[in-house]
Amino acid sequence: MTALQPVRGTRDLIGEDFRRHHAVVETARRISALYGFEEWATPIFEDTRVFSRGLGDTSDVVSKEMYSFEDRGGESLTLRPEYTAGLCRALVSNGLTQTNLPRKVFATGPMFRYERPQKGRYRQFHQIDLEVLGAAEPLADAEVIAAGWDILCALGVSDGTVLEINTLGDAESRAAYRAALVAYFSAHQDALSHDSRVRLEKNPLRILDSKDEKDRAIVAGAPVIGDHLTADAAAFYTAVKTHLVRFGVPFRENPRIVRGLDYYSHTAFEFVTDRLGAQGTVMAGGRYNGLVEEMGGPATPSVGWAAGIERLAMLLPVAPAAARPVAVIPVGDAAEGPALDVLQALRRQGVVAEIAYRGNLKRRMERANRIGARAAVILGEEEIAAGVAQLRDLDAGTQEKVPLSEVPGRLG
Known part of the structure; x- marks a missing residue:
């Protein structure tokens, strides 16, 4: 009989591996509590529409990576590929959109994506997640980023890790930027990859995320959104950066950080490290002012981030010691x-x-x-x-x- 092994892209957490994992979770839980975040837990699987609405039908996650299945009652369900959409659904489902906003939420647990397994990337992976639901002010963006920075510092992984930040502007800014991207990429359409030619028709901002080497060369010369910001959007971005300086969070601006969905706006950011090779992003997030509406709720401006526990665990300078009995x-x-x-x-x-x-x-x-x-x-x-x-x-x-x-x- 063939020996049973973990399914490809999954692994067991035992001994030092588990202690590293546990240290990341408990440190994030402790720091987020100091910032006033409360912990929520949502189901591991959801109605597929939660993620198709939340991530967009054209995204790689929805079109290629989700673990979706039809249950015995004929309902399409999906193992969650990320946390944010489920937390926004929970806000609406539990009638929390009108009271005690903003809600500051911490969550942690397993996610599932059908990806090619590699260092720091698994098909079942784990995340910590922070969201501020129902706050339109730039201070919320800066505070949720500051909480992330403090978690990285408390874990001892801040050396070699840098915050990269950009703005996606407001709706008017993005419309002008989208038009500029369409004009630019249309002029290079024949040289784009097949996936990027499809994105050009449906969602040109996603071309900026392409990993194809030929696409990357074209993207290097693409317009940047800073040239298309309205006065209000520019003021919002300036306020976020001013708050980050006050919080003591070092950062550098990266105009190529984007989010492809219409409900994303203003701040987009990533914490990246030079210690994990190609999988250098350890924490990423941004502002999403329309996602709660996609879940059937009222307009609820929000901002948050997610971080991969496996990658953070790999970065820990020393494995936590087992308790000696x-x-x-x-x-x-x-x-x-x-x-x-x-x-x-x-x-x-x-x-x-x-x-x-x-x-x-x-x-x-x-x-x-x-x-x-x-x-x-x-x-x-x-x-x-x-x-x-x-x-x-x-x-x-x-x-x-x-x-x-x-x-x-x-x-x-």
Whole structure:
């Protein structure tokens, strides 16, 4: 029988891999809470329309990468490829669009895309996500970016990572920019890739995201949106940059960062690193003022970002150490009951403690060494009669008698 393995593009998180993953999530959870974000959890699968509306039918995610299926009731469902659309759907579904706005939301969990697996990119991958739902002010853009920067700093991965920022302007700015792009790319249409020729008809801004080398050469000479901004859009962008300086977030401007969908506006940004090769983007987001409307809600200007946990975990300078337990070792059957009392007293004190299920003293000590225990609490009949335990420091190799009542305090 062929041995069963993880499906291509997925992996198990065990040991150091899990500790790295957990450290990213818990750090993001802690920092986002300091900024006033509350945690939401939405279903892993949604009505397919949530993502086709949210990402656009012409996007690669919708047209090539989504895991969609028809359930037994004939409904088209999709494993979520990203978080934002589902969170906007949740805002509408739960009647939250009219009260207590803005909603500052933190979320984390698995996503699914049918992509070619490579370093830092999987078909089941995990993200942390921050959204400010219902805020039109440029300060919201700057604050959500500042929260992301603080998370990167707290993880110790900010060195070699830089914020790149651009503006997509308002609707009038984008209309003028779209016309300029159509004129430019139409003049180079014969040299564009097939996908980009299709995008030219449907969504020319997406050509700027093309990975095709010939397209990249043409894109290098394309117009930039800064030449087409209205006065209001330019003022919004200036305010975001001013706030970022005040928040202490370093950045550089990149006029090639774009978002292809009409409801994206104003700020677009990416945190990129030089330490992951081609997969250099570790966090990306922007302002989307029309997505909640796509989900059936009222106009709700919003801004947010998502970050790949796998990529951030790879960047951690040091893997978090596993907790070193205390091994409780009974010697003889009569000592097992009192040993369990000590075991639970340690755990109630917040001490990681383990007991082997079988074995003599030698076997139990060997297991204590295998699991990296820092200390062993040894209980035999003589110790129980005297109300003490033998406390052995497994690093120093020293051993002493300690009253049973003092053991948790000594090891806590």
